[in-house]
Amino acid sequence: MRANDLLQEKGHYIATAADCIACHTTPGGKPYAGGRAFLTPFGTVYSTNITPSSNGIANITEEQFAKSVREGIRADGKNLYPAMPYTEYKNITDDDIHALYAFFKNTVPSVSQKNLTNNLKFPFNIRYFIKFWNLFQDDEKIETVSSESPQWNRGKYLVEVLSHCGTCHTPRNFMMSEKTSQKFSGASLGAWYAPNITPSSEGIGNWSTDDLTQYLKTGHNSLGAYAGGEMLEAVDHSFSKMTNEDLNAIAVYLRTVEKIGTKQIVLSDKTLPVDPLFALNAAQSNPEKMDGSTLYQAFCASCHGDHGQGDALNNLPSMRGNPVFKLPNTDNIVAAILQGVWPEGPHTQGMPAFSHRLSDDQIVKLVNFLTTTFGNNASQTTLQRVQAIRKTLPPNSSAQ
Numbered sequence: 001m002r003a004n005d006l007l008q009e010k011g012h013y014i015a016t017a018a019d020c021i022a023c024h025t026t027p028g029g030k031p032y033a034g035g036r037a038f039l040t041p042f043g044t045v046y047s048t049n050i051t052p053s054s055n056g057i058a059n060i061t062e063e064q065f066a067k068s069v070r071e072g073i074r075a076d077g078k079n080l081y082p083a084m085p086y087t088e089y090k091n092i093t094d095d096d097i098h099a100l101y102a103f104f105k106n107t108v109p110s111v112s113q114k115n116l117t118n119n120l121k122f123p124f125n126i127r128y129f130i131k132f133w134n135l136f137q138d139d140e141k142i143e144t145v146s147s148e149s150p151q152w153n154r155g156k157y158l159v160e161v162l163s164h165c166g167t168c169h170t171p172r173n174f175m176m177s178e179k180t181s182q183k184f185s186g187a188s189l190g191a192w193y194a195p196n197i198t199p200s201s202e203g204i205g206n207w208s209t210d211d212l213t214q215y216l217k218t219g220h221n222s223l224g225a226y227a228g229g230e231m232l233e234a235v236d237h238s239f240s241k242m243t244n245e246d247l248n249a250i251a252v253y254l255r256t257v258e259k260i261g262t263k264q265i266v267l268s269d270k271t272l273p274v275d276p277l278f279a280l281n282a283a284q285s286n287p288e289k290m291d292g293s294t295l296y297q298a299f300c301a302s303c304h305g306d307h308g309q310g311d312a313l314n315n316l317p318s319m320r321g322n323p324v325f326k327l328p329n330t331d332n333i334v335a336a337i338l339q340g341v342w343p344e345g346p347h348t349q350g351m352p353a354f355s356h357r358l359s360d361d362q363i364v365k366l367v368n369f370l371t372t373t374f375g376n377n378a379s380q381t382t383l384q385r386v387q388a389i390r391k392t393l394p395p396n397s398s399a400q
Helices: 003-017 062-071 094-106 127-135 150-162 209-218 229-237 244-254 276-285 292-299 331-339 360-374 383-392 395-399
Strands: 037-040 043-046
Touching (some): 003 094, 003 150, 150 244, 209 229, 209 244, 292 360, 331 360, 331 383, 360 383
């Protein structure tokens, strides 16, 4: 294989590890053509076209490309909004930037799609203020630690830089800066909640390296963990396409980061007394008067079992011992019910959306029944929270 081909192939792998396609591609759209909407507390930011077209990076030099990726500064000198994770990408090596640029300039098909205008509230629509925001960001350099193994150092580079895990899994302060003292301890993403991935008992403390690798590769593991939302996208577009060596390196590194505890949810062992046939009849007669137990039997039991036992042979997750009930809030349960879980890759844990079949009040009843039965009353949702999460979901989430 020629040197240029090898360079572009390396760049493709780096773009995969960095999951560039997830942010710069709309559902069903052309790869890397931009236009994906990101809802923030300050308004909507749209990803840009990064194909080698005149609306993309056709006229951008490698130096300008590097500055936009690592410093968040466009070719015209204006600042990018930090929806682009340049605060993590700042440590991408020169060699990787060179390969990444070669991939986007020479391999990615050109798409002439125009960039959309962001819709942000004043004063957040003034890009100049991003210069001041940048002054308060962590400027830690990710360097090789000679006392650690090459595998550990590779894992650190992937977790802290290319895969930018902290972007989702680290909580943020009022300025939307990452709370570095709570790195990887879990954070809300709007509809979904990115859980604690530190090696604490509330995080991944009981996960082996193999458990972590299996989860990243497939979106689920033998401990009952199942990916959804943005994490399932990351599995489909990025982690499932990475080498086992890199996934093992990620797992090895994550098991050594600082342990941070979060609120522990103690699981119960209650049973589900409602007869499934009764539940189905009730659903057809007067669904608004159904309680949580009846809703479960009517809409959930056919896949997750009459008693929440699941079906391991058909990759249908058990409710009993499911890690989702150990999270400090119910957002992921609500989002999964509303939006469904539809992997784009070869992963089979698909779940239909119920946003068009269940009212907000019914979802409250169902979710609080689930947490009471398989978790405990410490984690409950409200009508207001369900309504808020419904508003953040993609417009087509109810059409599945």
